[in-house]
Amino acid sequence: MTEEEYKQEWLAGKHQSVYNSCRFAEDKVQYCKNWIKENVPWANIDNPSNVVDIICKQKVRIATDKEYCKLCSQWSDKYWALSHVTFKIQIPTPYMCYGPLEYNACKEYLKPGMIVKMTHGSGWNIKVNTVNEQVIENVIQKTNEWGKLKYAYIAGYEAQYEIIPSGVLIQKILVDTPTDYGFWCINGKIEGISLTKKLGKNLEEYIAFVDKNGKQNPWFIGVKPAMDNLNKKQIQMINSMIPYVEELAKPFDFVRVDFYYVDGKPYFGEMTFTPCSGRLDLGTIGG
Numbered sequence: 094m095t096e097e098e099y100k101q102e103w104l105a106g107k108h109q110s111v112y113n114s115c116r117f118a119e120d121k122v123q124y125c126k127n128w129i130k131e132n133v134p135w136a137n138i139d140n141p142s143n144v145v146d147i148i149c150k151q152k153v154r155i156a157t158d159k160e161y162c163k164l165c166s167q168w169s170d171k172y173w174a175l176s177h178v179t180f181k182i183q184i185p186t187p188y189m190c191y192g193p194l195e196y197n198a199c200k201e202y203l204k205p206g207m208i209v210k211m212t213h214g215s216g217w218n219i220k221v222n223t224v225n226e227q228v229i230e231n232v233i234q235k236t237n238e239w240g241k242l243k244y245a246y247i248a249g250y251e252a253q254y255e256i257i258p259s260g261v262l263i264q265k266i267l268v269d270t271p272t273d274y275g276f277w278c279i280n281g282k283i284e285g286i287s288l289t290k291k292l293g294k295n296l297e298e299y300i301a302f303v304d305k306n307g308k309q310n311p312w313f314i315g316v317k318p319a320m321d322n323l324n325k326k327q328i329q330m331i332n333s334m335i336p337y338v339e340e341l342a343k344p345f346d347f348v349r350v351d352f353y354y355v356d357g358k359p360y361f362g363e364m365t366f367t368p369c370s371g372r373l374d375l376g377t378i379g380g
Contacts, residue, residue: 100117111247112242112246112247113246115128115245115246115247115249115250116243116246118250121156121250121252122153122156122157122250124249124250125152125153125156125249125250125252126153128248128249128250128370129149129152129153129249129371132248132249132370132371132372133145133149133371133372133373136149136371138150138153143312143375144277144279144284144285144312144314144347144373144375145371145373145375147279147346147347148347148367148368148371148373149371150346151345151346151347151366151367152249152250152251152367152370152371154346155251155252155253155366155367156250156252162252162253162256163256164344164345165253165345165366166253166254166255166256166257168341168348168364168366169213169253169254169257169363169364169365169366170212170213170257170258171210171211171212171213171262171363172189172190172191172212172258172260172262173212173257174361174363174364175189175262175361176189178337178341178361179337182337182352182359182360182361183360183361184264184265184267184353184360184361184362185264185265186262186263186264186265187202187263187265188201188202188261188262188263189212189260189261189262189263190260190261191212191258191259191260192240192258192259192260193233193236193237193240193259193261194209194232194233194236194237194261196229196233198263199229199232199233200229202263203221203224203228203229203232203263204221204224205221205222205223205224206221206265206266207220207221207263207264207265207266208220208221208263208264208265208266209221209232209236209261209262209263210261210262210263210264211236211239211240211259211260211261211262212257212258212259212260212261212262213243213244213254213257213258213259213260214239214242214244214247214254215244215365217239217244219232219235219236220266236261239259240259240260240261241259243255244257247370248369248370248372249370249371251366251367251370253366253367267353267355267360268353268355270290270291271290271291271353271355272288272289272290272300272353272354273287273288273289273290273291273351273352273353273362274286274287274288274330274331274334274351274352274353274354275287275288275289275349275350275351275365276334276335276338276342276349276350276351276352277347277349278338278339278342278345278347278348278349278350279346279347280345280346280347281339281342281343281344281345282339282342283304283305283335283338283339283342284304285302285303285304285310285312285313286301286302286303286304286305286307286310286331287299287301287302287313287314288300288301288302288303288318288320288323288327299313299314299315299316299318300318300319300320301318301320301321301322301323301327302314302317302318303321303322303323305331305335306328307322307323307327307328307331308321308322308323309321309322309378310378311377311378312375312376312377312378313375313376313377313378314368314373314374314375314376315373315374315376316376317376317378330354330359333354333359334352334354334359337350337352337359337361338350338352341364345366347366348364348365348366349364349365349366349368350362350364351363351364351365
């Protein structure tokens with residue numbers, strides 16, 4: 094079935110889904126704005142006053158400003174981004190490709206302690222604990238399924254993902270449950286730093302949400318973390334990452350730059366321009 098034939102069936106009432114509603118929307122920018130009004134009704138994109146407002150405003154800008162969208166797309170593309178950061182902060186990645194994952198690549202590069210990631214989305218990951226024919230078959234099948242999807246259409250049109258080529262990375266898992274250092278940057282300046290533990294797919298726990306100096310931040314995302322201030326060692330860790338973060342964040346209205354710190358060394362994770370598609374619960378100290 095061709096794309097147009099599928100669309101005609103969708104127009105006739107078949108294949109109804111949120112994904113397809115965005116995929117076939119005649120005006121995706123308006124679809125994006127309507128989605129924000131429905132899903133983040135507290136966001137004020139006309140006069141932003143907090144980080145959630147700014148993220149939602151940026152979501153619309155990415156959808157409307159082609160040059161800015163292209164820039165955000167490049168840094169949202171895990172292949173492109175990893176290839177354009179300095180080598181010393183790259184996570185060991187023995188295999189990267191655009192296009193479908195081939196059987197021979199799986200045989201050579203899939204090993205216990207590796208993780209398979211897609212270039213063009215978020216959360217499309219497979220941890221490899223053991224390798225056999227069934228595992229290889231499952232990895233190829235799943236990555237092929239993800240490769241046919243556009244992450245841009247999942248939650249209110251995140252346009253930066255629309256033009257990223259589908260591809261696959263196979264990376265080393267640095268540690269089983271790493272602490273994710275998220276640097277929330279507005280107009281190139283670090284305005285908040287989140288420390289989170291990944292507990293599972295789409296499940297994370299905020300350890301701390303601090304300012305650039307490791308002290309309690311006036312705002313945070315979600316439930317207020319138990320830790321108010323970072324200790325000396327943690328501050329040393331974030332100080333080793335800050336020069337890289339500030340350089341990466343310069344061109345953007347907003348970006349969250351994710352890093353890891355393992356065995357005395359910072360590693361670049363990814364750049365996220367519309368975390369949770371803008372659907373975030375903002376908390377404030379004393380609020």
